Amino acid sequence: MNAFGMNAFGMTALPTRRQLLSFAAAALAAGVLPRRAGARPLDDVVAAGRLMVAVYRDNPPFSHRKGGALVGVDVDLARAIAGRLGVGVEFMELTAGEAVSDDLRNAVWRGPVVGGGVADVMMHVPYQKEFGLRNPEAVLFGPYQREGFALARNPMRMTQPMLASLPDEPVGVEIDSIPDFYLLGAFGGRLRERLVHYMTIPEAVEALVKGDVAAVVATQSQVEAALGDRAAGFPITPVTFPGMMASSWDIGMAVKENSRDLAYAVGDAVTALLEDGTLPEIFRKHGVTHNAIPVE
Structure with missing residues (x-):
């Protein structure tokens, strides 16, 4: 970073x-x-x-x-x-x-x-x-x-594609990334204990596919490329980070x-x-x- x-x-x-x-x-x-x-x-x-x-x-x-x-x-x-x-x-x-x-x-x-x-x-x-x-x-x-940020999710575990509606389940992020820093403090810090850190986005996406996390937040290009043909089962939605100067x-x-x-x-x-x-x-x-x- x-x-x-x-x-x-x-x-x-x-x-x-x-x-x-x-x-x-x-x-x-x-x-x-x-x-x-x-x-x-x-x-x-x-x-x-x-x-x-x-x-x-x-x-x-x-x-x-x-x-x-x-x-x-x-x-x-x-x-x-x-x-x-x-x-x-x-x-x-x-x-x-x-x-x-x-x-x-x-x-x-x-x-x-x-x-x-x-x-x-x-x-x-x-x-x-x-x-x-x-x-x-x-x-x-x-x-x-x-480029911008995106949310990839398991629709059975997270029904709404909004950061504010992140469930009481694990959420994957790349360690020391902007999504990591933002979500640690966002919404009064209520997501802090649910963040799961990975060294790379492909690792986080594999965890999503296996069911280890309910969602992944990263750049849209990273998420799309890592999911590949599996994207149909894990909807990808652009997201913004309120309070930041820009999300794209x-x-x-x-x-x-x-x-x-x-x-x-x-x-x-x-x-x-x-x-x-x-x-x-x-x-x-x-x-x-x-x-x-x-x-x-």
């Missing part, structure tokens, strides 16, 4: 002293560390015939290992984008840090402190104006999915600030993939509903 500025769910959070110190250290280090291979503008990417794309490690259904192969929505989308640009694609697997700002630094504009290059494009970046303004070294663009957010991409022409080209590619049906088909392949960004 990320914390400073935007967490893994794209929600705004206040910085801790430790996070502020780490950012100050990073700012000082930026002036003294040796230069690394930089992100490239469009012409350099085309000339090299290769697009380097950063994806999160262990982030199903968007990017994860299955049978040793890198798979997921973001992986297939990156391949489709590279195809539109007429280049090959390589992947940089990124371990999520404490903050998405850290991930942007490591993936697209400076590189890891321990050394190594950066990617041309980073996938699965929260697309929010305020967050972008706090990270001027990167350009956020191309939102391709609207947009997922987009990022490039280094000097690679705006690459961002334009990649953004155009995503638009074309949406218009010809490729983008929703990629989501469908991985068992996820594609929620397009409304035109404002």
